[in-house]
Amino acid sequence: MSSDSGSKVHVVIQQGMVADLLRSKLDDDVELHAVPTIDSGEVEEVLPEADALISNRITAEIASNALGLRLIQTTGIGTDAIELTSVPAGAVVCNVRGHENAVTEYAFMVMLALLRDLPGLERRIRSGDWSDRNAAPKLELRGRTLGLIGLGSIGREAARLAHAFGMSVSAITRHPDPERARELGIDQVAGFDHLHDLLREADIVLLAVPSSEETRNLIGEREFELMKPDSFLVNVARGNVVDEAALYRALSEKQIAGAGIDVWYQYPTSASAQVLPSRHPFHELDNVIMTPHIAGWTDGTTNARLDQIVENLRRLKTGEAFLNVVFGNRSGASSD
Numbered sequence: 001m002s003s004d005s006g007s008k009v010h011v012v013i014q015q016g017m018v019a020d021l022l023r024s025k026l027d028d029d030v031e032l033h034a035v036p037t038i039d040s041g042e043v044e045e046v047l048p049e050a051d052a053l054i055s056n057r058i059t060a061e062i063a064s065n066a067l068g069l070r071l072i073q074t075t076g077i078g079t080d081a082i083e084l085t086s087v088p089a090g091a092v093v094c095n096v097r098g099h100e101n102a103v104t105e106y107a108f109m110v111m112l113a114l115l116r117d118l119p120g121l122e123r124r125i126r127s128g129d130w131s132d133r134n135a136a137p138k139l140e141l142r143g144r145t146l147g148l149i150g151l152g153s154i155g156r157e158a159a160r161l162a163h164a165f166g167m168s169v170s171a172i173t174r175h176p177d178p179e180r181a182r183e184l185g186i187d188q189v190a191g192f193d194h195l196h197d198l199l200r201e202a203d204i205v206l207l208a209v210p211s212s213e214e215t216r217n218l219i220g221e222r223e224f225e226l227m228k229p230d231s232f233l234v235n236v237a238r239g240n241v242v243d244e245a246a247l248y249r250a251l252s253e254k255q256i257a258g259a260g261i262d263v264w265y266q267y268p269t270s271a272s273a274q275v276l277p278s279r280h281p282f283h284e285l286d287n288v289i290m291t292p293h294i295a296g297w298t299d300g301t302t303n304a305r306l307d308q309i310v311e312n313l314r315r316l317k318t319g320e321a322f323l324n325v326v327f328g329n330r331s332g333a334s335s336d
């Protein structure tokens with residue numbers, strides 16, 4: 001399908017809430033084809049003719065059927081499920097941002113809930129058990145050390161909020177520039193070669209790095225051994241940044257006090273599928289708060305991301321440079 005001025009731009013997207021919200025924001029010159037899944041038979045009919053695919057995942061098989069694509073647009077920041085080697089020659093890959101407030105609010109919600117044992121308090125009072133009033137006092141954030149791994153948009157926002165809570169902040173970053181640390185109000189900043197020092201000192205470790213070759217299994221058996229037994233881990237990054245078996249062991253054997261985990265090891269391929277998030281029974285542990293990769297899914301993030309997607313579809317039609325290009329030649333006017 002041509003997207004010359006005056007004709008429609010054809011866009012394929014998986015059915016669901018994002019498709020519904022996006023449809024309400026699009027002009028008549030964009031034709032949105034919502035398919036049950038991007039692996040479904042139906043996609044084979046529309047994909048060869050599509051100008052854009054909105055998806056967080058693309059495989060060689062899907063791409064081989066989509067040679068006319070000019071834009072592959074994700075609905076989140078992560079592009080780890082896009083097989084870059086299979087991206088059609090004329091297409092660029094763009095991601096979206098705007099999640100840093102939502103994810104950081106989530107991280108602090110989980111930190112507070114872990115330190116106060118909110119799930120346990122709630123469960124016990126529901127059965128008439130008031131014993132927490134005579135148990136050891138719960139913990140505060142104030143005075144504790146947040147160990148930040150990654151100083152991107154989430155890491156920077158987390159440093160700002162940690163300060164407001166009266167915490168100390170240590171960070172591990174690829175760019176341990178003291179000037180940058182001072183600007184962000186970070187007490188200690190170091191390179192990844194100091195990861196083990198940070199793990200020894202932190203009361204709460206927050207993972208905020210992308211999934212990549214360098215970050216895969218960054219936290220494993222050895223790293224859990226170094227963490228304090230009364231410390232907590234919060235993972236809002238990607239499941240594979242933490243070794244799955246080592247995490248289960250660290251929690252079930254109380255090597256660390258607890259964890260808040262939003263990102264996992266097994267995902268459903270359709271919205272209605274029931275899939276446990278790991279091959280290990282995390283759901284049987286009472287020292288983990290589990291959520292279904294939802295940290296960024298708020299009104300603020302969604303509005304910001306939909307605006308960026310609508311803008312890229314408009315640029316697809318006009319030929320202007322795309323926003324947030326992460327792969328491909330049609331470089332963006334802006335990368336924020």
Ligand SMILES: NC(=O)c1ccc[n+]([C@@H]2O[C@H](COP(=O)([O-])OP(=O)(O)OC[C@H]3O[C@@H](n4cnc5c(N)ncnc54)[C@H](OP(=O)(O)O)[C@@H]3O)[C@@H](O)[C@H]2O)c1
Binds near residue numbers: 103154173215262
């Ligand atoms: N759970 C959710 O709903 C949700 C939502 C949004 C994002 N996320 C995850 O959170 C991650 C971080 O988000 P963000 O907005 O902070 O991303 P970002 O702004 O792109 O920052 C990521 C930071 O990670 C650090 N980093 C360390 N090793 C890296 C490597 N090998 N390659 C690239 N960066 C590396 C970099 O910090 P330095 O330059 O300081 O080293 C970089 O700035 C995302 O990539 C995504 O996986 C999850």
